[in-house]
Amino acid sequence: MNETIVLSLAGIGILALACQWLAWWVKLPAILFLLLAGILVGPVAGWIHPDALFGDLLFPMVSLSVAVVLFEGSLTLKFSEIKGLERIVQRMVSTGVLTTWAVTTLAAYALLDISLQLALLFGALTVVTGPTVIVPMLRSVRPTAHLSSILRWEGIVIDPIGALLAVLVYEFIVSGSGGVALGHILLLFAEQILTGLVFGAIAGYALGVVLRRHLLPEYLRSVATLMLVFGVFALSNYIREESGLLTVTIMGIWLANMKNVDMRDILNFKETLSIVLISGLFIILAARVDFNLVAQLGWGALGVLLIMQFVARPLKILLSTWGSSLSWRERALLAWIAPRGIVAAAVAALFALQLQQRGFAQAELLVPMTFIVIIGTVALQSSTARLLAVWLGVAEPDPKGFLIAGASPLARAIALVLQEHDFRVLLADSSWDNIRAAKMDNLPTFYGNVVSEHADRRLDLVGIGRLLALSGVREENALAAMRYRAEFGAANVFTLQVAADKEGDTKTDRPPEGHMAFAEDVSFTQLSTMLAEGATIRSTGLTDEFGFDEYHKKYYRRAIPLFAINPRGQLSVYSADRDIKPGPGWTIISLIAQPVEKPVAKAEDQTRQGTEDGDKPETSA
Numbered sequence: 001m002n003e004t005i006v007l008s009l010a011g012i013g014i015l016a017l018a019c020q021w022l023a024w025w026v027k028l029p030a031i032l033f034l035l036l037a038g039i040l041v042g043p044v045a046g047w048i049h050p051d052a053l054f055g056d057l058l059f060p061m062v063s064l065s066v067a068v069v070l071f072e073g074s075l076t077l078k079f080s081e082i083k084g085l086e087r088i089v090q091r092m093v094s095t096g097v098l099t100t101w102a103v104t105t106l107a108a109y110a111l112l113d114i115s116l117q118l119a120l121l122f123g124a125l126t127v128v129t130g131p132t133v134i135v136p137m138l139r140s141v142r143p144t145a146h147l148s149s150i151l152r153w154e155g156i157v158i159d160p161i162g163a164l165l166a167v168l169v170y171e172f173i174v175s176g177s178g179g180v181a182l183g184h185i186l187l188l189f190a191e192q193i194l195t196g197l198v199f200g201a202i203a204g205y206a207l208g209v210v211l212r213r214h215l216l217p218e219y220l221r222s223v224a225t226l227m228l229v230f231g232v233f234a235l236s237n238y239i240r241e242e243s244g245l246l247t248v249t250i251m252g253i254w255l256a257n258m259k260n261v262d263m264r265d266i267l268n269f270k271e272t273l274s275i276v277l278i279s280g281l282f283i284i285l286a287a288r289v290d291f292n293l294v295a296q297l298g299w300g301a302l303g304v305l306l307i308m309q310f311v312a313r314p315l316k317i318l319l320s321t322w323g324s325s326l327s328w329r330e331r332a333l334l335a336w337i338a339p340r341g342i343v344a345a346a347v348a349a350l351f352a353l354q355l356q357q358r359g360f361a362q363a364e365l366l367v368p369m370t371f372i373v374i375i376g377t378v379a380l381q382s383s384t385a386r387l388l389a390v391w392l393g394v395a396e397p398d399p400k401g402f403l404i405a406g407a408s409p410l411a412r413a414i415a416l417v418l419q420e421h422d423f424r425v426l427l428a429d430s431s432w433d434n435i436r437a438a439k440m441d442n443l444p445t446f447y448g449n450v451v452s453e454h455a456d457r458r459l460d461l462v463g464i465g466r467l468l469a470l471s472g473v474r475e476e477n478a479l480a481a482m483r484y485r486a487e488f489g490a491a492n493v494f495t496l497q498v499a500a501d502k503e504g505d506t507k508t509d510r511p512p513e514g515h516m517a518f519a520e521d522v523s524f525t526q527l528s529t530m531l532a533e534g535a536t537i538r539s540t541g542l543t544d545e546f547g548f549d550e551y552h553k554k555y556y557r558r559a560i561p562l563f564a565i566n567p568r569g570q571l572s573v574y575s576a577d578r579d580i581k582p583g584p585g586w587t588i589i590s591l592i593a594q595p596v597e598k599p600v601a602k603a604e605d606q607t608r609q610g611t612e613d614g615d616k617p618e619t620s621a
Helices: 002-026 030-044 050-074 087-092 095-111 116-125 131-141 145-174 179-212 218-239 244-256 264-287 291-297 299-320 328-336 342-357 363-392 409-420 432-440 453-458 474-488 524-532 548-558 603-612
Strands: 401-405 425-429 445-447 464-469 493-495 536-541 559-565 571-573 587-592
Touching: 002 030, 002 050, 002 264, 030 264, 030 342, 030 363, 050 145, 050 218, 050 244, 050 264, 050 342, 087 095, 087 145, 087 299, 095 116, 095 145, 095 299, 116 145, 116 342, 116 363, 131 145, 131 363, 131 453, 145 179, 145 244, 145 328, 145 342, 179 218, 179 244, 218 244, 218 264, 264 342, 264 363, 291 299, 291 363, 299 328, 299 363, 328 363, 342 363, 401 409, 401 474, 409 425, 409 432, 409 524, 409 536, 425 432, 432 445, 464 474, 474 493, 524 587, 548 559, 548 587
Parallel strands: 401 425, 401 464, 425 445, 464 493
Antiparallel strands: 536 587, 559 571, 559 587
């Protein structure tokens, strides 16, 4: 018996890994493959029976997993970033949520043989989207930058709001749903909000102080955070039932906006934990789906899905964008993209279990109804959104921007000149000092490991199609090159070696993927040293009178060409294995060293000294 349980748990882990890898490879949300895998090993093959496998632990496990997922999502909600958002996002997560809830509730009540209470709960559960499904979809769709920003922030902000709405509807249902129940639910709502705000704020502030003052050893910080999330969730639920989800959300928001709190190790820990929880949870929940219940829903379930896609979402976007500057084409794409994700699935399973334990009829239908919506929206929108964006003319053109791994002074200098030529740049670094310096230069940044799960979910790569690995650590460059080869293609991956190869040196910086950036004998150390000694990055235009030969004569050995831009605005990166032949109308971007100062001497001696120093006399342009 024990061997069977161990085998089942190990099988879930291996299957989850395979689904995550496949999703990464084909650039689709992992949720789609996880759900299909769960259905395959559950109701189809009958290999995994979650209720028998976990028994009474299933409900607590789902509850704690949802708490961690919501806490993880709330850690990304920084008020400083929300302030810069369009007014449209605020409407989408307020009046837009109510619109989606109302339309979905009416559709479910009219087309499915369920009670109004269950329809209300189903409508509340399915108002959420989420970054776990939105971000991978945006990478394949590549809408314009502001559309991408709207969809990303809607997905992040709406998760805790939707979960709270579902909790309130659940409380309304279990309290009796009558006139007395309405007054009761208002009181419960006030108690729930108060409990969540107080416990969440206290826990967030206390943990922030502990982290800020380094009162915990490094190896306990991540574990302590997780245990505190579990603790405040359980305590809050004990004091006011179902207030725990709001508590952990407030706790995460408080931590995210608290100054001088180092969250790097906690963020790295939660990335790994989120993969495990999300992957396992989806497979387990999908394995509980009963095909008999799906058949019982009939064609009405498809009708509800279509109304959500073609009525609820467009109506929400119409009301949310009323009076905005968005064109009808942009609104049309926003009206099409709204995939449902982890919170909808997890909270649906949680409340279905709760309602079944309380003896509510048809509660078992809640899970298959929600999963039909999740699978339907992800599959439909993933396969059509890119085509629709191109047809509407709101898709980014061929991405020509650069993701730059590293934010050192050299990387920042290169990013600034690329930005001056209207090429989008995004610098990623795990050093806060480098990121802070880049922000001071008004450069777009990502704080974290560029090959982490956190980067996969949070990096906004819209308009970016090439990688420049400019880190001073060869291993980081190699990992970045291997990770983004599949994303951008080997032809668009460039790695700068850390130190130039020397004869007999067994440690080579030759990139395992892509191209060696700039030249065979150019290295990060060399360029950084030149920059520190006063070298500058300049853009030089070529003409019929001042061609590449004249350019070469003028700067001779002082210049290291980095990029070349042709008359059509297309940029090429110099590399060890790429021969670029610029002509009139081209622009050469080079790192040019300061000329060597020469002592005053006779003209012939001065010319000879300049030649020895590697700086030929300049020719006129």
